[in-house]
Amino acid sequence: xxYLYRFTANGQTDPAFGTNGRVDFNFYAxxxxxxxxxxxxxxxxxxxxxxxxxxxxxxxxxxxxxxxxKNYTGAYFYASNAxxxxxxxxxxxxxxxxxxxxxxxxxxxxGSRDFSFGTDGIKLLSFIQNDRYIIVMKELPDGKxxxxxxxxxxxxxxxxxxxxxxxxxxxxxxxxxxQQLTYSGFQLSDFEVMGDNxxxxxxxxxxxxxxxxxxxxxxxxxxxxxxxxxxxxxSRTHNFxxxxxxxxxxxxxxxxxxxxxxxxxxxxxxxxxxxxxTTDATFNSTGKTVTPFAGSTS
Numbered sequence: 001x002x003y004l005y006r007f008t009a010n011g012q013t014d015p016a017f018g019t020n021g022r023v024d025f026n027f028y029a030x031x032x033x034x035x036x037x038x039x040x041x042x043x044x045x046x047x048x049x050x051x052x053x054x055x056x057x058x059x060x061x062x063x064x065x066x067x068x069x070k071n072y073t074g075a076y077f078y079a080s081n082a083x084x085x086x087x088x089x090x091x092x093x094x095x096x097x098x099x100x101x102x103x104x105x106x107x108x109x110x111g112s113r114d115f116s117f118g119t120d121g122i123k124l125l126s127f128i129q130n131d132r133y134i135i136v137m138k139e140l141p142d143g144k145x146x147x148x149x150x151x152x153x154x155x156x157x158x159x160x161x162x163x164x165x166x167x168x169x170x171x172x173x174x175x176x177x178x179q180q181l182t183y184s185g186f187q188l189s190d191f192e193v194m195g196d197n198x199x200x201x202x203x204x205x206x207x208x209x210x211x212x213x214x215x216x217x218x219x220x221x222x223x224x225x226x227x228x229x230x231x232x233x234x235s236r237t238h239n240f241x242x243x244x245x246x247x248x249x250x251x252x253x254x255x256x257x258x259x260x261x262x263x264x265x266x267x268x269x270x271x272x273x274x275x276x277x278t279t280d281a282t283f284n285s286t287g288k289t290v291t292p293f294a295g296s297t298s
Contacts, residue, residue, distance in 0.1 A: 001026055004040075004059070018059035025053075031082045033090070043079045043092070050075045050094070052111055071111040075122060077103050081137040089114055091145075091167075093134045102134055104167055123167055132159065135188050140197070144170060148191045148201065157181055158188035160199055160220060174224030181218045181226075183235045190249040194256070197222035202250035202260050205237070214239045215247050215260060217277055229276060236277040240269030240290050264290045 001024050006017035013021025031043040038057030045051060050073045054065035061069035077094040080102075085091055088109040093102055103124055106117040113121035136148035143165030151159050158181040162173035169177030181188075185205035192200045199220045206213050215238040219230035226234030239245045242264035251259045256275040263269055268291040272283040279287025 002028060004029075004032075004042075004055075006059070016058060023055065023059040027053075029053075030079050031092075033082055033084055035084060041082075041090070043082055045078060046072070048076045048078075049073065050077060050079060050092070050105070052107075054111070066111060073105065073107070073111075073113070075103075075105050075113075077105070080134055083137055083139055085139055086143060091137075093137055093147075095133075102132065106167075117167070125163075125167070125169070136190055138191075138193060140193060146191070146193055146199065148188050150188050151180065155184050156187060157183060158186040158201060158203060158218075160191065160201060160224070162224065172223065179220055179224040179226070181235065183216055183218065183233070183237075186216055186218075186235075189247045189262075192250050192252045192258075194252050198227065200250060200252055200258055202247050202258075204246045204262070211244075213244045213246050215245055215262070215271065217250075217258065217260070217273065219277065231277045236273075238271055238273070238279065238288075240264035240271060240288055242267075242269070242290070245269060266294050267291050268293070 004023040005021055006014040008014050015021060027044045029042040029044050033041040035041065039062060040055040042053040044053060052071040052073065053069055054062040056062050063069050065071060077096045079092050079094040082090065082092045090107040092105045095102060103122055105122050106114040108114050115121055117123060132149045132151050134147050134149050138146050140146060145163040147161040149159045149161060151157050159178055161178045162170040164170050171177060181201060186203055187205060188201060188203040190202050194200065201218045203216055204213050205216050216235060218235040219227040221227050228234065245262065245264045247260050247262040249261050257280055258273040260271045271288040272280040274280050281287055
C-alpha cells in the first residue's frame with residue numbers, strides 16, 4: 001500500500017483529509033499535482049499505460065473524473081515530471097519502455113488529450129533524448145518552460161534547457177535552447193529561476209570511487225550563458241562537512257542568497273550561500289548546519 005498525508009499549518013495531520021489525515025491507495029504514484037481548486041492528481045501506470053487518478057480536496061476519489069476517478073490516457077510511457085500550466089493544461093514528461101527518449105504529453109484541464117499539441121497530444125524534441133534525462137521542469141511567468149537535465153556522455157554532467165510556451169526550443173537561450181554545465185560528475189538535483197531570469201542550479205558530485213560526495217552549485221545568466229561572477233566557470237563546490245554530502249533542493253531568497261538542503265552522512269544538512277556563491281557567515285557562523293538526528297534526501 002501507499003499513503004498520502006495532508007498536514008495543517010501547525011504540522012498536525014489534517015482530520016478533514018482521508019482518515020485522520022491519511023489516504024491509502026494500492027498503486028504506485030510517480031507524481032502528484034495539486035490543482036487550484038484543491039483537487040489532487042496522482043500519476044500512475046497500468047500495464048505501461050499512463051493513468052491519472054483524481055482526488056477531491058477531502059482525499060476521496062472523484063468518481064466524476066474519467067472512469068470512476070481514473071483517466072486512462074492512451075499514452076504508453078512512464079512520467080518523470082508534471083505541471084499544471086497557467087492555461088490550466090497539464091504537461092507531462094516521461095520515457096517509453098525500452099528507450100530513453102523523452103516525450104511530452106499535454107492534456108486538457110479535464111484530462112483529455114490536447115490534440116492541438118504535437119501528434120495526438122505527444123511531442124518528441126530531437127536532442128532531449130538518449131543521453132539526457134529530465135530531472136526538474138518549471139514554468140516561467142511568461143509561459144516559457146525551463147528543464148533541468150542530467151546528461152551522460154562518458155561522464156555525468158548537467159544541462160539547462162529553455163523552451164517556448166508551445167514547447168519548442170527557445171533560441172534566445174544560449175543560441176540553441178540549451179546550456180551544458182560540464183562540471184565533471186554533476187548530478188543535478190534542482191534549480192531555481194531568479195526574478196531577473198538568472199538560473200541557479202544545485203546538485204552533487206561523487207568522488208573516491210563513489211565513496212564520497214560533495215555539493216556543487218552553478219549560475220547562468222538570463223540568456224543562458226555561464227555567469228562568470230559565480231565561482232570558476234560559473235560553478236562552486238561546497239559541503240555540509242560530512243564524507244557523503246548530497247543536495248536535494250534549493251531556494252533563492254529575495255535578496256539573492258541561496259539555500260541548499262540535503263543530507264550529510266545520513267543527517268539533514270542546510271547551507272546558505274551569498275549572491276556570489278560563497279558560504280554565508282551570517283548563517284550559523286559557518287554558512288551551514290547539520291541536524292543531530294537522522295535525515296533523508298527523499
